[in-house]
Amino acid sequence: MASENTVATNISSIKAFVEAINEHTTIPSNYYSFIDPRDGDEVDDTLAAFIPVIDYSLLTSMDSEMHAKGIQELGKACKEWGFFMVINHGISENLMESVLAATRQFFEMTDEEKQQFSDKGVLCPIRHGTSMNTKAEDVHFWRDYLKVFTHPQFCIPNVPAGFRETAFEYCKRVREVTGELYKGMSESLGLEANAIPNALGFGTDFQLLVANLYPPCPQPDAALGQPPHSDNGSLTFLIQNGIGGLQVHHKGKWVNVNPLSNSIMVNISDQLEIITNGIFKGVLHRAVLKNQVTRVSLAMVHGPSFDKLPELVKGGKQEFEGMNYKQYFLHHQGNKLVGKTNLDHARA
Ligand SMILES: O=C(O)CCC(=O)C(=O)O
Numbered sequence: 001m002a003s004e005n006t007v008a009t010n011i012s013s014i015k016a017f018v019e020a021i022n023e024h025t026t027i028p029s030n031y032y033s034f035i036d037p038r039d040g041d042e043v044d045d046t047l048a049a050f051i052p053v054i055d056y057s058l059l060t061s062m063d064s065e066m067h068a069k070g071i072q073e074l075g076k077a078c079k080e081w082g083f084f085m086v087i088n089h090g091i092s093e094n095l096m097e098s099v100l101a102a103t104r105q106f107f108e109m110t111d112e113e114k115q116q117f118s119d120k121g122v123l124c125p126i127r128h129g130t131s132m133n134t135k136a137e138d139v140h141f142w143r144d145y146l147k148v149f150t151h152p153q154f155c156i157p158n159v160p161a162g163f164r165e166t167a168f169e170y171c172k173r174v175r176e177v178t179g180e181l182y183k184g185m186s187e188s189l190g191l192e193a194n195a196i197p198n199a200l201g202f203g204t205d206f207q208l209l210v211a212n213l214y215p216p217c218p219q220p221d222a223a224l225g226q227p228p229h230s231d232n233g234s235l236t237f238l239i240q241n242g243i244g245g246l247q248v249h250h251k252g253k254w255v256n257v258n259p260l261s262n263s264i265m266v267n268i269s270d271q272l273e274i275i276t277n278g279i280f281k282g283v284l285h286r287a288v289l290k291n292q293v294t295r296v297s298l299a300m301v302h303g304p305s306f307d308k309l310p311e312l313v314k315g316g317k318q319e320f321e322g323m324n325y326k327q328y329f330l331h332h333q334g335n336k337l338v339g340k341t342n343l344d345h346a347r348a
């Protein structure tokens, strides 16, 4: 039995750790994110009803009034929340469920089967591991992950059966929606539609699949699945297995996200904040835990082309220094994630 005084060392999978403990009442002390449960962290659910909903069919509409309405709503969401739910995106519920099921099956493979994918470094195209960055962090997180490069090269493993095919289709569809959102965002800033796609090198852009597994946690109020952070790319798409856990930070409060059925949660990330000179905000977010069920989420991170220096699309006093995305990615993934401090690294 784990006790409050236990410091867990060498946990290479929190899933395996949880399965090995039959009776557990406390978590290892180096998983405590909060001294007192959720110490000083106010959750305000009255804000949840105001989370922006973006109707994708408006953005792609041939009707100019409808299109303009979609653009206006998208721009507002990017500026005020840095987060929204997309509806009517045209990606079938069946595909979303299949890719989540295949992801879950990946984690359900034996430790021996997963061993070949164990994390060997940030630039490794397939890596399976636990927490966020076990080498750099003092506190660990109740999460196992699989991270795979999916564009320009598609590197999904051949196991479990069907994972590669389903993920290929999902990644392709999500990238199409990303391209349209980039165009809509450009227009919302009064720029021509291709301004953001061009600034990010869309075409040879980077796409990363991040699968997250959060096993049941005996003290869900003491630990976190992921700490408060912003994502390193430009736009992240998130779906989950029907179990909530994402919280976004808005106006100084945490807000639980309960996505509308068949919607995709989208967050603005650091690279869009950089190229818009801070007009769009990368949202601070974190993952909280449950004590009875396993949560699976699938984040598709979209970033600029790896070797391109993303270009500024909005003028004014430049808030950020140019840094190519590969450098930024290495910095973000190779260090401890503390809020949005990685963005400070790119500040002018
Ligand atoms: O699982 C979640 O709700 C959050 C995932 C996330 O923030 C990430 O993978 O970057």
Ligand SMILES: [Fe+2]
Pocket: 229, 230, 231, 236, 285, 299
């Ligand atoms: Fe994230």
